[in-house]
Amino acid sequence: MPGKSRLSTVETRLLSSAVQVAGEGIAILTPAEEAIGPRILFVNACFCKLYGVEKNEVLHKTLAAFGIVDRHHAIFNDMLEHIFENEPFDAEATARRKDGAEFELDLQVVPVMDSGEPTHWVAFLRDITESKNQLLMLRRQAMFDPLTDLPNRMLLFERFEKAIDNARSAKNMTALLLMDLDRFKEINDTFGHHFGDTLLKEIAVRLRNLLSPNDTLSRLGGDEFGLFLTRASDPSDVAAVARRVLDSLQQPFAIEGHLVEVSASIGIALYPTHGTDARMLLRRADVAMYAAKEANVGYAFHNQEHESQTPDQLALVVEMRSAMERDEFELYYQPKLHVNSGLMTRAEVLIRWNHPKRGLLAPGAFIPIAERTGLIKPMTDWIIDRMLKQCREWHDAGAPVHVAVNISAKSLQEQLLPVKFQAALDKWNMDPRFVKVEITESSIMADPAHALAITSMLQSMGVRLSLDDFGTGFSSLTNLRQLPIDELKIDKSFVMGMTASEADTTIVRTMIDLAHNLGKQVCAEGVEDELTWRRLGEMGCDLAQGYWISRPLPAGDFLAWLVETFWGLRQVKRSLRSVAR
Ligand code: C2E
Ligand code: CA
Ligand code: CA
Numbered sequence: 055m056p057g058k059s060r061l062s063t064v065e066t067r068l069l070s071s072a073v074q075v076a077g078e079g080i081a082i083l084t085p086a087e088e089a090i091g092p093r094i095l096f097v098n099a100c101f102c103k104l105y106g107v108e109k110n111e112v113l114h115k116t117l118a119a120f121g122i123v124d125r126h127h128a129i130f131n132d133m134l135e136h137i138f139e140n141e142p143f144d145a146e147a148t149a150r151r152k153d154g155a156e157f158e159l160d161l162q163v164v165p166v167m168d169s170g171e172p173t174h175w176v177a178f179l180r181d182i183t184e185s186k187n188q189l190l191m192l193r194r195q196a197m198f199d200p201l202t203d204l205p206n207r208m209l210l211f212e213r214f215e216k217a218i219d220n221a222r223s224a225k226n227m228t229a230l231l232l233m234d235l236d237r238f239k240e241i242n243d244t245f246g247h248h249f250g251d252t253l254l255k256e257i258a259v260r261l262r263n264l265l266s267p268n269d270t271l272s273r274l275g276g277d278e279f280g281l282f283l284t285r286a287s288d289p290s291d292v293a294a295v296a297r298r299v300l301d302s303l304q305q306p307f308a309i310e311g312h313l314v315e316v317s318a319s320i321g322i323a324l325y326p327t328h329g330t331d332a333r334m335l336l337r338r339a340d341v342a343m344y345a346a347k348e349a350n351v352g353y354a355f356h357n358q359e360h361e362s363q364t365p366d367q368l369a370l371v372v373e374m375r376s377a378m379e380r381d382e383f384e385l386y387y388q389p390k391l392h393v394n395s396g397l398m399t400r401a402e403v404l405i406r407w408n409h410p411k412r413g414l415l416a417p418g419a420f421i422p423i424a425e426r427t428g429l430i431k432p433m434t435d436w437i438i439d440r441m442l443k444q445c446r447e448w449h450d451a452g453a454p455v456h457v458a459v460n461i462s463a464k465s466l467q468e469q470l471l472p473v474k475f476q477a478a479l480d481k482w483n484m485d486p487r488f489v490k491v492e493i494t495e496s497s498i499m500a501d502p503a504h505a506l507a508i509t510s511m512l513q514s515m516g517v518r519l520s521l522d523d524f525g526t527g528f529s530s531l532t533n534l535r536q537l538p539i540d541e542l543k544i545d546k547s548f549v550m551g552m553t554a555s556e557a558d559t560t561i562v563r564t565m566i567d568l569a570h571n572l573g574k575q576v577c578a579e580g581v582e583d584e585l586t587w588r589r590l591g592e593m594g595c596d597l598a599q600g601y602w603i604s605r606p607l608p609a610g611d612f613l614a615w616l617v618e619t620f621w622g623l624r625q626v627k628r629s630l631r632s633v634a635r
Pocket of ligand 3: 522523543545546579
């Protein structure tokens, strides 16, 4: 068996001079023969420079000579443990020079083994203060908001996760509050961005002073702040903090010679009541914040009613907020045909969401959420604008398409709807007679007096009205007569049932007659086969819409359909003829 190769004298000398001139501190130690561990046999020049010592000051000393500060005694103990187990060790710790100055030490200790026993230990020591500071600075840049110097969203999240872990083991409660300023955009637009930035800084200072040092306050971006409380013992404490925050913002801020008052909305989610992980709680607080804003109540706790429970829907709530900016919504158009002539008269506008991960989403997946969170308002504004823009393009191209847009109950409650509608009509120079608004029975019934006021205003502007999903609600005859409705739309559940059920056929026939008796047009939706189409014709139904005629189509495909199909072509030809006349 070949013996262990021994170093020649020359090699030893070479090696020792290499060690002597090495760029890092090197110490050679005895094995750990005593309880206090190894002692120093040799140190190189760099080691002396690192600690500001002479060689003889450290020779035969214990590892205490490495100067690891008392507060890092755990690291020191860990090192000794490794050495007693003959295991290599490395760590970073704060160390002290002879003159008392501290530095960040990178330390590596490796055994030199012979026949399974360490004959020596070699320690490599480096001052990493500078690179560590650079790292800290980078981390700071990545974790703190440069404007307010508060932790940013990432750091809030990281700390919140830790706080949840602690709360879990201590069986405590933790509260997350998300705050969004009201009308901050207006302030920015009126006084300028510099003013807005100063205001955000002042808000940060005021809130920081208001909160206890244990609470983490963070700026999440824009005019959104987040904070979590680790010392809250019950929801009323948390509510009190929310009130204090809102009150403090109401004291005017003096900025650049102006006095501004700020109001805000706060959403609150509690661990463990409202969720057990940071992501879920963040979303829930976000949804609650929107609910608070919508209801204008200052603050709101997460509430099951704000959302349905599935995390999927929670994710949608959050994603929907930026989807508009990212242009992920798209309008589809489904033709409505005149049954008698078979001509295309108008198109119903149906929104879709091109979700980056989930693909094309139907409105059923997000309109109810948009309604609950108040996002339906900006969404409806967007829909009206896009639809009229599209209409303008088609008209300019010689296809005078009429459009029908769905207005949800929430939007119908908005006082400004008629004004906004008029502004959009003016913007795109569209004749209101080409536009119809579809309102469901149930949204009218939610507040009939208000619905009457808004629909009357729309009517006086020249916009037509259609009562959607007719037959599924409980509209009274009085309502049907009073409301300025031009058209009843028979709900697709009856129409789709016609081929299989005599009762549905009777209901559809009765609805058609009722509409005509009231002097209104009637439209059947959900026409899925030719038989239904023919029957509707026999019963005198005015308009029909359904997959058998065409599915809802993106704008480009819709125009292509219009040119290609029998129904559409005649319509376009006719329109072109009338343009020529
Ligand atoms: P709605 O107003 O009753 O719209 C008709 C729905 O029936 C559409 O579903 C349409 O794609 C579907 N449909 C049309 N023909 C047929 C057919 O032959 N068979 C079957 N099974 N279905 C057919 P969609 O696009 O999923 O919209 C669902 C609902 O979402 C709409 O019901 C409407 O209440 C709402 N919605 C759609 N777009 C908008 C919008 O832009 N704003 C608002 N507020 N609500 C919208
Ligand atoms: Ca509709
Ligand atoms: Ca409908």
